[in-house]
Amino acid sequence: xxxxxxxxxxSDLLEKYLLGTTNKEETLQVERYIAMYPKVRKTYxxxxxxxxxxxxxxxxxxxEGLKMKILSTIRAQNIGRRKSRRFGIAATIAALIFAGSxxxxxxxxxxxxQENTIVxxxxxxxxxxxxxxxxxxRNQFIVxxxxxxxxxxxxxxxxxxxxxxxxxxxxxxxLSYINVRNLPNLPKNQCYQMWAEVNGEMVNLGIIKKIEDxxxxxxxxxxxxAVSYITIEPKGGNSSPTVQNIVANISY
Amino acid sequence: MSILLEKHIVELLQERNDKAxxxxxxxxxDTLYGVAYKVVKDAELAQDVLQESFVKxxxxxxxxxxxxxxxxxxxxxxxxxxxxDKLRSVNTKSDKEIQMDVSNVYNLGIDSIKPEFIxxxxxxxxxxxxxxxxxxxxxxxxxxxxxxxxxxxxxxxxIKSRLKIGLRELKKIYGTxxxxxxxxxxx
Numbered sequence: 001x002x003x004x005x006x007x008x009x010x011s012d013l014l015e016k017y018l019l020g021t022t023n024k025e026e027t028l029q030v031e032r033y034i035a036m037y038p039k040v041r042k043t044y045x046x047x048x049x050x051x052x053x054x055x056x057x058x059x060x061x062x063x064e065g066l067k068m069k070i071l072s073t074i075r076a077q078n079i080g081r082r083k084s085r086r087f088g089i090a091a092t093i094a095a096l097i098f099a100g101s102x103x104x105x106x107x108x109x110x111x112x113x114q115e116n117t118i119v120x121x122x123x124x125x126x127x128x129x130x131x132x133x134x135x136x137x138r139n140q141f142i143v144x145x146x147x148x149x150x151x152x153x154x155x156x157x158x159x160x161x162x163x164x165x166x167x168x169x170x171x172x173x174x175l176s177y178i179n180v181r182n183l184p185n186l187p188k189n190q191c192y193q194m195w196a197e198v199n200g201e202m203v204n205l206g207i208i209k210k211i212e213d214x215x216x217x218x219x220x221x222x223x224x225x226a227v228s229y230i231t232i233e234p235k236g237g238n239s240s241p242t243v244q245n246i247v248a249n250i251s252y
Numbered sequence: 253m254s255i256l257l258e259k260h261i262v263e264l265l266q267e268r269n270d271k272a273x274x275x276x277x278x279x280x281x282d283t284l285y286g287v288a289y290k291v292v293k294d295a296e297l298a299q300d301v302l303q304e305s306f307v308k309x310x311x312x313x314x315x316x317x318x319x320x321x322x323x324x325x326x327x328x329x330x331x332x333x334x335x336x337d338k339l340r341s342v343n344t345k346s347d348k349e350i351q352m353d354v355s356n357v358y359n360l361g362i363d364s365i366k367p368e369f370i371x372x373x374x375x376x377x378x379x380x381x382x383x384x385x386x387x388x389x390x391x392x393x394x395x396x397x398x399x400x401x402x403x404x405x406x407x408x409x410x411i412k413s414r415l416k417i418g419l420r421e422l423k424k425i426y427g428t429x430x431x432x433x434x435x436x437x438x439x
Binding site: 010012015016018019020021031046047048049050051052053054055056057058059060061062063066067069070071073074075077078 | 268270273274277278281282283284285286287289290295298299302303306307310320321322324325328329330332333387390391392396397398412415419422423
């Protein structure tokens with residue numbers, strides 16, 4: 001053990017360590033020896049004292065003003081560091097705000113785009129509907145305004161005296177419409193249904209809904225010597241007209 | 253320096269209070285300037301070295317570990333290494349530029365007749381020059397004992413013994429003054 005310490009002290013590792021010129025491994029070795037062996041520790045302590053004494057002997061009066069120069073350099077660096085730290089914090093906050101607002105705007109943009117698609121689709125549907133309706137109105141106007149169009153007043157028979165309807169028939173254009181103006185009330189389990197006999201065939205024209213159909217022109221299939229009927233049918237309509245329940249008929 | 257004052261300075265350093273630098277300069281400024289001067293042998297360069305060293309001391313203050321080295325040892329290491337680096341960079345530069353007007357020898361000639369240098373010479377005169385050379389080579393020139401042996405053309409064994417005797421002689425000189433230092437600090 002003593003030999004080990006002697007060999008260590010004979011090497012110049014401790015002196016190198018004192019001056020701070022040992023490499024990483026050497027530093028660890030020296031620090032281990034200092035920690036483990038009191039003799040090494042004492043020698044190191046002495047070396048430090050000697051170094052300080054030796055250096056003090058070589059002290060040279062530093063030039064006037066150097067102290068102020070050094071202090072102002074350090075203070076300037078301190079302020080710079082503080083400033084840059086402050087700037088760093090500010091930059092971080094700004095980045096966070098930017099990231100947050102970016103996400104917010106991105107999200108808003110996404111939902112706006114979705115909404116835009118929905119609105120566009122709705123507009124397109126409305127446009128299509130409108131065109132369709134306009135087309136219908138135009139056709140109706142052509143028929144109604146045509147001098148060759150005949151107007152028939154239809155009244156109900158005994159079973160529905162208050163039934164009033166107007167039929168418009170144009171043999172040239174081969175178009176016919178009916179406007180049911182008034183329908184007598186029916187028990188809840190019954191309804192009015194329209195039919196047309198065209199070229200020997202009975203066509204179901206559907207149920208007449210009382211209120212909605214009041215101002216509406218209903219297109220009738222055109223045929224020579226065709227007959228339209230309105231019948232009373234069980235609720236929900238029937239597949240073929242009940243002949244004894246015919247309340248009105250229109251021949252054209 | 254008194255242990256209390258040293259402790260106080262270390263605390264200030266760790267609190268990042270720049271008063272520490274002021275106190276360090278008051279107590280070690282001249283000694284560290286001497287160290288820098290001894291290495292670079294030029295007053296202007298030594299000032300640069302001292303300034304750079306204090307900036308490093310300030311920046312590295314949180315790395316100082318009092319269990320591993322005395323405060324002065326730590327300060328000395330930083331200053332000496334800064335000075336050696338400076339000298340290297342200046343030498344590389346002057347090798348390229350060949351600037352004769354900043355000759356180190358010339359400056360040393362002027363500075364060595366300054367009064368403070370005479371005091372130093374007086375003190376050093378008390379150590380025999382053969383020991384001084386060895387101490388100088390090891391403490392300031394940054395040579396290892398092996399390098400000093402080769403550089404000074406002295407056998408390694410002689411270097412080792414001269415180092416030991418030199419240090420002993422040194423103790424004799426500063427022994428009394430070192431004892432007085434803590435008292436001086438109280439004044």
